[in-house]
Amino acid sequence: MRTGTRYAPDAACDPYESRVPEAVRGPFVGADATIRAAGRRPVRAGIGPMMYKLVLRGLAAHRARLLLSTVAVVAGVAFVAGTLIFSATLDRSFDRAFDDLGRGTDVVVRTDRAFEAGLGERAAERPVPRSVLAAVQGVDGVEKAHGVVTGFAAVVDRRGTIAGAEPQQGVAWDGDPDLSLPRLTSGTPPAAPDEVAVDVTTAAGAGYRVGDRVTVALTSGTRAFRLTGLFEVGDSALSGQLSMTAFAPETAQRLLSDHPGTYARIVVHGDDGVPQERLRDAVAAALPxxxxxxxxxxxxxxxxxxxxxxxxxxxxxxxxxxxxxxFVGSFIIFNTFAMLVSGRVRELALLRAVGASRGQVTRSVLGEAAGVGLAGSTLGLAAGAAVAAGLARLMTVVTGGEELPFGTLTVPASAVIASYGVGTAVTLAAAFVPARRAARIPPVAALREGKAAPRPLRGRAVCGGVALAAGGGLVAAGLAADGSTALTLAGAGAMALFAGVVVVSPVLVRPVIRVLARPLVRGGTAGRMGGRNALRDPRQTAATASALMIGLALIATVSVIVQSMASSVDRQLDAGLTADYQVTGRSQITPVAAEAAGAVAGVDGVRSAIPIRTARFELDGSVRTAAAGPPGELLGHFRLPLQEGTPSPRGDALLVGRSVATSQGWTVGTTIKGRYQDGTRRTFRVAGIYADRPSVTPSAPSMIIDWAGYRARDPGAPIDRIEVDVANTARGALEAALAPWPNLELKDRAQVKDDAAGDIGLFLNLVLGLLVLSVLVAALGIVNTLALAVTERTREIGMLRAVGMQRRQVRRMIRYEAVVVSLFGAAAGVGTGVVLGVVLQRVMADGDGGMEVLAVPYGRLAVCVAAAAVIGVVAAVWPARRAARMNILEAIATE
Known part of the structure; x- marks a missing residue:
């Protein structure tokens, strides 16, 4: 056989040419003028016009079979594109919102910060003296400068609950359009001490109109005001997501500021044409x-x-x-092209016989895959906009009904590139093996009838066994190791085990399905034939079930881990909750007033009401947090026995938990260079070490500093919560004491546990909801496989109908096959997921605060298996109806 240029044989002497049916001759011989019945013309090794025509005709001829593969590509690409569109839209909305918030402000004057607040932490702002405002106003280039007064203020609706979205902010009314965000829409600005203006969205939600008496919750308690005006907060999509209350300037100073006569910051508007950097330098030169x-x-x-x-x-x-x-969709694509190649053996062999090289056959199949990928990518990109809107609604549900500032959809270039890159690349990768298999078909195969003989599974067994052994070894090493190394080794081992199960799954098909199919014997002939159909091609069955197996394995793994986490937290809270009640803000940024702690402490029967403040400072370049309060009281309240040192540190001295001291190599008397948030540098000293057990008392602090010394450096440090111990106090008495602060919540131990369980459950539901997408894609794979199988068995089904099988029996046979394949995927997936979940739980069980309780959610896993059976029944509806409605004579005549 010559290489390079190939020649089509003469039709008169070619035995293959005479055997080509006209239906096959059309696309492969008669379709192109380069292959003729007489004469020889060279077919180049590259993919020329003829091969392009073959690709297009192949797509047209098998469009129905490729449809569901295209849908799988669309589903995966839509999620990728939707995520990128969703994040780009949010980015743009927040960018516009923050630009709106900073509009007209050229320079901001504030007190120095040694370090910024961490993610999710509240930044403590020290006030700016009023004298600084006068100095700034006298700087050349400054057109105007205003002091900003701000603090917590929340509108209380007629039912006594807080209205509006977080954050709830109170400000001093400033009508300057250059430096003030609120824009009055109705009424008049507040001027008297008992007047207030509220943003339009919050007022509408609370049912207030101009002229109504409005109750406003402040840090110091609640007060009644007359609503004089309504305003909008800026022009961006964020305007409806803020809750803002405005007071007259003098009233705001008195109610919102802890230090009257000071400002939170000063905002500066410069003269036209003055760059912000130049104005900043000029202002900085005048600052103390x-x-x-x-x-x-x-x-x-x-x-x-x-x-x-x-x-x-x-x-x-x-x-x-x-x-x-x-990834799940790639199994569907692989299975589709594998079945197409298997069913087109004679067709591809004829193509080889008329002169096509192996490379040309490979490229023709990959060309069809590229067509599927491009079509799916285009449709997936279009569907990404709907997915982005759906993600916005999902996040609204997750955040408790607070809508995101989601403006006009923004389609970034990254979404377009990723859609076509991912969709086409994954499709080509999934079709590569079937394409190479197609190229190996010898021309003599055109003389054979039927499909190619199934290939042995020895290679699969060996490769899968190696992966399983490697995974087991890595898991064992992870269980024997400590810290992050253990999790890394166990995670790698879990992935290897998972890969091994996927690779070896065709070997497991026959024994497992024989067990699963036993109950189908009661279904009569249809049941037995459905089970046998699932055993025909173990590779095909495994590939179909693998998509479902992956989705359910992930669901099972996440379920075991999250259920174990919930059970561990529940046990830790049972053992470690040291207070009978906790008083917290209704959100993380809602302040807790010191007056509230005093009110609770004054209730008869209350043994102690300890305010827990978070102190932040820097030690050796790392930002640390500590509980600020009376050290002796905190040690006793959290049941932290002092092991070394004194229980009464003063000034810059610290009490440190044993776990932190050990990890840092600190002992009693150790000194550490550091600084407070106001920039003051100090040498901190370890005055004592206590036994901390995060697994027993998870709410206990890792460090303690005396509040009497710390407040000089951070007087505005907020109270995170109040820990309340009672003797015989009724809950009603505590609620009555907290009535002036509707922004605070009183929680007993059961409610604290319920909140923790609710947060974990919310995370679990979010993850499971997103994983359902992979299960739905897997269901498409079952539909696709059954549809292709029905097409392949057209003649066989016609013969069954001819010998007496009824239509309902045909439908039942297809349904039984789908259910068996689905149950195989469910059994393999759930079993693998439980094993992986147990492995990861055992690795994360070590150490303080670890996931010490193993909890397998048997009920949820049983629902997964039952859902898989339902998926099989639903997925079989269309293929089963199609098989039952075949014309018997036409089916028998099919080649």
Whole structure:
């Protein structure tokens, strides 16, 4: 056989040519003028016009068979595109919102910060003296400068609950359009001490109109005001997501500021044409020590930084599930092209016989795959907009009904590139093996009838066994190791085990399905034949079931881990809750007033009411947090026995938990260089070490500092919660004492546990909801496989009908086959997922605060198996109806 240029044989002497049916001759011989019945013309090794025509005709001839593969590509690409569109839209909305918040502000003057607050932490702002405002107003280039007064203020609706979205903010009314965000829409601005203006969205939600008496919750308690005006907060999509209350300037100073006569910050509007950097430098030169100036752009970027970080985490989180959906879809694509190649043996052999090279056959199959990938990518990109809107609604549900500032959809270039890159690349990768298999078909196969003989599974067994052995070894090493190394080894081992199960699954098909198919014997002939059909091609059955197996394995793994986490937290809270009640804000950023702690402490029967403040400082360049309060009381309350040192540190001395001291190599008397948030540098000293047990008392602090010394450096440090111990106090008495603070919640131990369980359950439901997409894609794979199988068995089904099988029996046979394949995927997936979940739980069980309780959610797993059977029944509806409605004579005549 010559290489390079090939020649089509003469039709008169070619035995293959005379055997080509006209239906096959059309696309492969008669379709192109380069292959003729007489004469010889060279067919180049590259993919020329003839091969392009073959690809297009192949797509047209098998469009029905490729439809569901295209749908699988669409589903995966839509999730990828939707995630990128969703995050880009949110990015743009927040960018516009923060630009709106900073509009007109060229420079911001504030007190120095040694370090910024971490993600999800409240930043403590020290006040700016009023004298600084006068100094700033006298700087050349400053057109106007205003002091900002702000603090907590929340509107209380007629039912006594807090209205509006977080955060609830009170401000001093400033009608300057250059430096004030609120824009009055009706009524008049507040001027008297008992007047207030509220944003339009919050007022409408609470049912208030101009002229009504409005109750406003402040840090110091509730007060009644007359509503004089309504306003909008900026022009961006964020305007409806803020709750803002405005007071007259003098009233705001008195009610919102802990230090009257000071400002939270000073905002500066410069003369036209003065760059922000130049104005910042001029203002900074007039400032006293401890006060700094930054540009308005820098202030906006700082505000947006935490949101940007959260959006990055969210985007990564969603893309993980998009990758899972694409990965599951690749099994469908692989299975489709494998079955197409298997059913086109004679057709592809004839193509080889008329002169096509192996490379040309490979490229023709890959060309069909590229067509599927491009079509699926295009449709998936279009569907991504709907997915993005759906993700916005899902996040609204997750956040408790608070809508995201989701403006007009933004389609970034990354979404377009990723859609076509992922969709086409995955499709080509999934079709590569079937394409190579097609190229190996010898021309003599055109003389054979039927499909190619199934290939042996020895290679699969060997490769799968190696992967399982490697995974087992890595898991064993992880269980024997400590710390992050253990989790890394166990995670790698779990992935290897998972891969091994996928590879070896065709070997497991026959024994497992024989067991699963036994109950189908009661279904008569249809049941027995359905079970046998599932055993015909173990590779095909395994590939079909693998898509479902992956989805259910992930669901089972996540379910075991999250259920174990919930049970572990529940046990830890049972053992470690040291207070009878906790008083907290209704959100993480809602302040808890010191007056509230005093009111609770004054209730008869209350043994103690300890306010827990979070102190933040820097030690050896790392930001640390500690509980600020009376050290002796905190040790006793959290049941932390002092092992070394004194229980009464003063000034810059610290009490440190044993776990932190051991990890840092600290002992009593150790000194550490550091600084407070106001920039003051100090040498901190370890005054004592106590026995901390995070697994027993998870709410206990890792460090303790005396509040009497710390408050000089951070007087505005907020109270996170109040820990209340009671003797015989009724809950009603505590609620009555907290009545002036409707922004606070009183929780007993059961409610604290329910909140923790609710957060974990919410996370579980979110993850399971996203994983359902992979299960739905797997269901498409079952439909696709059955539809292709019905097409392949057209003549066989016709013969069965001819010998007396009724239509309902045909439908039942297809349904039984689908159910058996689905149950195989469910059994393998759930079993693998439980094993992986147990392995990861055991690795994470070690150490303080670990996931010490193993909990397998048998009920949820049983629902998964039952759902798989239902998926099989539903997936078989269309293929079964199609098989039952075949014309008997036409089916028998099919070749």
């Amino acid at each position: 020590p401890g006060v700094e100036a930054i540009t308005g752009r820098e202030a906006v970027d700082e505000q947006a930084a935490s949101f940007t970080e959260i959006l990055k985490i969210l985007r990564t989180f969603l893309l993980v599930f998009a990758v899972i959906a694409v």
